[in-house]
Amino acid sequence: MIKIICVCGARPNFMKIAPIMRSFQESSRFNSLLVHTGQHYDKKMSHLFFEELNIPEPDINLEVGSGSHAVQTAEIMKRFEPVVQDFKPDYVLVVGDVNSTIACGLVAVKLGVKLIHVEAGLRSCDRNMPEEINRVLTDSISDLLFVTEQSGIDNLKNEGVDSDRVHFVGNVMIDTLLSNREKAEKSDILEGMGLIAKQYAVITLHRPSNVDEIASLEKIIAAFEVIQKDLKLVFPIHPRTRNNIAGTELQKRVDAMENLILMEPVGYLAFLKLMANAALVMTDSGGIQEETTILGVPCMTLRKNTERPVTITEGTNRLVALTTEDILAAYNDIKSKNFDVSGQIPKFWDGKAAERIAEMLLTQNQ
Ligand code: UD1
Numbered sequence: 001m002i003k004i005i006c007v008c009g010a011r012p013n014f015m016k017i018a019p020i021m022r023s024f025q026e027s028s029r030f031n032s033l034l035v036h037t038g039q040h041y042d043k044k045m046s047h048l049f050f051e052e053l054n055i056p057e058p059d060i061n062l063e064v065g066s067g068s069h070a071v072q073t074a075e076i077m078k079r080f081e082p083v084v085q086d087f088k089p090d091y092v093l094v095v096g097d098v099n100s101t102i103a104c105g106l107v108a109v110k111l112g113v114k115l116i117h118v119e120a121g122l123r124s125c126d127r128n129m130p131e132e133i134n135r136v137l138t139d140s141i142s143d144l145l146f147v148t149e150q151s152g153i154d155n156l157k158n159e160g161v162d163s164d165r166v167h168f169v170g171n172v173m174i175d176t177l178l179s180n181r182e183k184a185e186k187s188d189i190l191e192g193m194g195l196i197a198k199q200y201a202v203i204t205l206h207r208p209s210n211v212d213e214i215a216s217l218e219k220i221i222a223a224f225e226v227i228q229k230d231l232k233l234v235f236p237i238h239p240r241t242r243n244n245i246a247g248t249e250l251q252k253r254v255d256a257m258e259n260l261i262l263m264e265p266v267g268y269l270a271f272l273k274l275m276a277n278a279a280l281v282m283t284d285s286g287g288i289q290e291e292t293t294i295l296g297v298p299c300m301t302l303r304k305n306t307e308r309p310v311t312i313t314e315g316t317n318r319l320v321a322l323t324t325e326d327i328l329a330a331y332n333d334i335k336s337k338n339f340d341v342s343g344q345i346p347k348f349w350d351g352k353a354a355e356r357i358a359e360m361l362l363t364q365n366q
């Protein structure tokens, strides 16, 4: 029996952990425990995804909530340590690059438990991003590193990670997309919002570099003010961004846009339906760059860099510099091509990544 603790904590973790839990539960050789750190806790940032994606109820919720990086990371570590001591797993498995990832990873290795990192090797090479620190540190202490794209293999090789520990398995987030695509098409979100396919764009924003400084966010909002005169904008707003603009001038400007629909974050199925039928997505999310690549929808990533370069070289993504002019120029360029972009499906983004992870673990533990 392989005893394994799977960790999730923030929104993008839930889409990644869902197929992994399923593939472990399909084999009688795994005894898996699901721990939710509670990093995200609003119904629309957490609970909803468990229902929609059929993720088992977490066995344990550490309920850490929000805090500064140090407070949140430390609190997760304090609360996770006794769980590992009690369960005595062979492995702790963490996904992605959020604070829950590094916090639980550190606890595991300090207790002598092997660490598995799913979505290893991605690098933006921008150490101002909290996620980049989490990625570099988690990879450096992981025993098994499961990679989503070739750049991950190359980055880990350059950092001297032993290639025996690195496995190119594909993308678990895409496992979830492919297995929910049909279900998502049945969502009535377009009718409910009065939207017509390909006649609107979807926006998400939550990177601290874009939304923590009002001056940066202002440049983006100024571009949206122009674009919304041309194309309806649908903006499910992340709580970080909502809190940052609450009560500011920017809030008034956002509210004043007639053709921008500001709304709470939506569930996965509704969001997938919104993306799949959008003319364009404008985002700073990591996962959404990958999802739009599979959906064949043009994606403007409002960032200086991406840790997911395959979404540009093979997919439908492009980086857009953070000035109002650059955002408008990119928009006009995509519009001049009738929002029609072509791309290809990256290797192993085929819905079988979680199966490959389970198989690899079974092989290693024969
Ligand atoms: C975190 C991750 C980021 C990931 C994002 C996904 C880190 C360092 N960052 O960023 O990599 O892309 O999640 O969405 O781990 N809040 C709520 N309700 C919630 C959760 C958060 O209101 O359920 C608010 C709180 O005011 C909180 C703020 O959002 O302080 C930020 O939350 P936090 O988890 O610290 O970081 P995110 O910006 O969500």
Ligand code: UDP
Pocket: 011, 012, 015, 204, 236, 264, 265, 266, 267, 268, 269, 271, 272, 284, 285, 286, 287, 288, 291
């Ligand atoms: N997502 C969602 N509802 C929303 C916005 C995003 O279900 O209102 C999904 C999206 O499809 C993707 C994941 O959330 O699967 C991405 O999470 P997020 O952008 O918060 O984090 P990141 O990927 O940037 O770490």
